[in-house]
Amino acid sequence: MTEEDISERITREVETKMATKKAMYGDALWQEVEKSQLLRVLDMSWKDHLLSLDHLRHGVRLSAYAQRDPLMEYKREAFNLFHEMLGRMRETVTMILAKAEINPVVVEAFQQAMSATQQPMAQTLNFSAAQQPQKMQFSGPAKEESRGQGAFGGGNSGADNAGGNRAQRRALKKK
Numbered sequence: 001m002t003e004e005d006i007s008e009r010i011t012r013e014v015e016t017k018m019a020t021k022k023a024m025y026g027d028a029l030w031q032e033v034e035k036s037q038l039l040r041v042l043d044m045s046w047k048d049h050l051l052s053l054d055h056l057r058h059g060v061r062l063s064a065y066a067q068r069d070p071l072m073e074y075k076r077e078a079f080n081l082f083h084e085m086l087g088r089m090r091e092t093v094t095m096i097l098a099k100a101e102i103n104p105v106v107v108e109a110f111q112q113a114m115s116a117t118q119q120p121m122a123q124t125l126n127f128s129a130a131q132q133p134q135k136m137q138f139s140g141p142a143k144e145e146s147r148g149q150g151a152f153g154g155g156n157s158g159a160d161n162a163g164g165n166r167a168q169r170r171a172l173k174k175k
Helices: 003-025 027-064 068-101 104-117 120-125 158-162 165-172
Strands: none
Touching: 003 027, 003 068, 027 068, 027 104
């Protein structure tokens, strides 16, 4: 057996196992599990990566003694650290998902929650449309005369009663 044959066989076995779990738990639940595990591993890996970058920043100063540009060394090493982080994340998430077993109580609760959200909202909340159109009611003053004094104690001036926009009221006031 060659290295490629072994790799293909392992890949097929893992894909078969993942497909079995996906069928057993359902697509929606399995996607939630994948998402939560990926986010958890990403969070941990990113924190470790930032710590590594901090250590790298302190150590890259020594590269100036070797007649190398410290900024270019930092960029190159940071790039390598990032790709190593991505590789470790893939391995970790795959390992966690391969070993994952979900409690049947959680599966049942998730399926009930999903079926409840798939019902139409109007049916769930018991909304119903009005049978007869209702007349609109306004709560503001009905007439112009019912307006009281302004906020600063001034009454209604003749220009305010004339209506129109601000420019029109000013034009009327000048006349």
